[in-house]
Amino acid sequence: MSSFAPTEQRLAITCRRYPDFPRDPAILVRLVKHIYKRVHDDTNALLKPYGLNHPEYNLLMMLYGTEGYTLNPSQLADAAGEKSANITRLTNELCDKGLIERTSSDEDRRKVTLTLTAKGLAMIESFLPDICSLLDRQAVGLQPRESAQLERLLKKFLDHLDRA
Amino acid sequence: MSSFAPTEQRLAITCRRYPDFPRDPAILVRLVKHIYKRVHDDTNALLKPYGLNHPEYNLLMMLYGTEGYTLNPSQLADAAGEKSANITRLTNELCDKGLIERTSSDEDRRKVTLTLTAKGLAMIESFLPDICSLLDRQAVGLQPRESAQLERLLKKFLDHLDRA
DNA sequence: AATAAGTTGTACATAAATGTATTAAATGAC
């Protein structure tokens, strides 16, 4: 039995008690939540041996996905979906570990640039094989066609959220 | 332009740098993360005037979705996806607010039962109209057929995560 | 130039979440 069945059952009771409750949107939202939690926990467990947590991993991957391996704190916050106050603390930790470097920008001296170091790059390339295999395992149940369809539908969902 | 475009762009760079990186699973995971974040933040904002945060809301809704409005702390933790250590704190807050009641079970005196109070029920019914309208708005972009398809695919995804 | 207005990043206080250990009670072997 799926881990989701109890949730679905509770939702049925909720709808019985409050008939206006929109079952379909609620199911979708709860599914997303369950999936997010699983993915988050699995990734965290994988990263632990590397001395990283999920947010730190995210920041590193954002820099890795950027030309020049460089972003400002506010760009990084935006990219990783973190609050800016959080970025200071998290990048401090990454600096302490020598994975990124903080230098002040010349063009605008309010700004700070955060750049992946060689050590940071090596760290990323050390955990990427594990991450890849985790991602593959996580999505192995979906055929390519289903995966593409899911991507399309999730994008549509997200687009609408942006507008709502 | 979608809020997701920059993420997709970063993923493209990542794949160029590390060709084994599984693009499709990664996209799905990041989409889920973005959607989760949006839904979470929107719901939190909605709940603030009621003096509740998202976890507290979740706990209330789990009790509301249960016959007899009653669960043990460990059942509640499982239902809401919270760690059990968190449940004590959260249910304390809800008790203090008079929304739930804590009594010790007769059958097994290690156990505690948490029950929604009349005040808690009234609270739920006061915010449900807002929640329903938020849920409707959040999913309004999807046709019923798309919504059903998305539900099916997400369930398949989650089923596989449970197994992985 | 002088001043106002807006950004960027960070510090600090507060709140929330997690992990570990502890207490109390039930269960099961003998």
Add this chain to the structure above:
DNA sequence: GTCATTTAATACATTTATGTACAACTTATT
């Protein structure tokens, strides 16, 4: 019955996240 094992819930210390306020700097206005 007694003792070891397991389970439920919580307390406490630690870690992590958030919100608010501020200092440094840039840009726009006059």
